[in-house]
Amino acid sequence: METLTRKQREIQEREALILAAAHKLLLERGYLGVTMDRIAQQIEYSKGTVYQHFSSKEDVLVALAGQTTQTRADLFTRAAAFRGNTRDRMTAVGVADDLFVRLYPEHWQAEHIIRAASIQSKAARERLKELESTEHQCFLALAEILGDALKQGDIECTEEQVPQFISYGLWSLSFGSHFIAASNPNLGSKGLDNETEMLNRNYHALLDGYGWKPLSKDADYVAVQERVRREVFPEESRRAGLLE
Numbered sequence: 063m064e065t066l067t068r069k070q071r072e073i074q075e076r077e078a079l080i081l082a083a084a085h086k087l088l089l090e091r092g093y094l095g096v097t098m099d100r101i102a103q104q105i106e107y108s109k110g111t112v113y114q115h116f117s118s119k120e121d122v123l124v125a126l127a128g129q130t131t132q133t134r135a136d137l138f139t140r141a142a143a144f145r146g147n148t149r150d151r152m153t154a155v156g157v158a159d160d161l162f163v164r165l166y167p168e169h170w171q172a173e174h175i176i177r178a179a180s181i182q183s184k185a186a187r188e189r190l191k192e193l194e195s196t197e198h199q200c201f202l203a204l205a206e207i208l209g210d211a212l213k214q215g216d217i218e219c220t221e222e223q224v225p226q227f228i229s230y231g232l233w234s235l236s237f238g239s240h241f242i243a244a245s246n247p248n249l250g251s252k253g254l255d256n257e258t259e260m261l262n263r264n265y266h267a268l269l270d271g272y273g274w275k276p277l278s279k280d281a282d283y284v285a286v287q288e289r290v291r292r293e294v295f296p297e298e299s300r301r302a303g304l305l306e
Contacts, residue, residue, distance in 0.1 A: 080105060165302055
């Protein structure tokens, strides 16, 4: 493993401070409250020093999103290794996704913001590529499970694109559900007060529709979720208030 020089370590430490300050500001003040001036004040460095690391606040937000997306990719990778059949493992990825949203709510603020073309034009291309690379790791975890499901006959299909359709369907359900929940704080008034349960039911309806065995009528996936929390993500589940 390559040993970093003192200067390289100092650069990494300053960048970590900047991202931590941006994280705090995003949680407390939202997108408009994140400014290079405020970041500099938080870390007690000059604004010029902040600009040595990041070209704009949008660049900071893309880096912050990349940081948390790497955390999500790591959670997905751990979930994909869960001991169970392929549908149990995909259920484990759903648990990982739920824990990520609970533990990193600020990610969705950054995620929605940086999708705007005007924001991406202000961020460094290298950071956008890093973000894309970490997002790809999430899809690799899904692809591994889907590949095993096809090999083992848990999904019987003749269409070559079915794995892509399933991946896209799960992503769409997840992204859409979290976006709606983040942008509509009064869902309870519409009778939609349990996002996690509604999302899980839709996940399994989709997988049942593709005939992914065992079907939800033949298995207790609520029990599988509980097993995943205890066996794979005990620390994260406790932090999220899902385990004692």
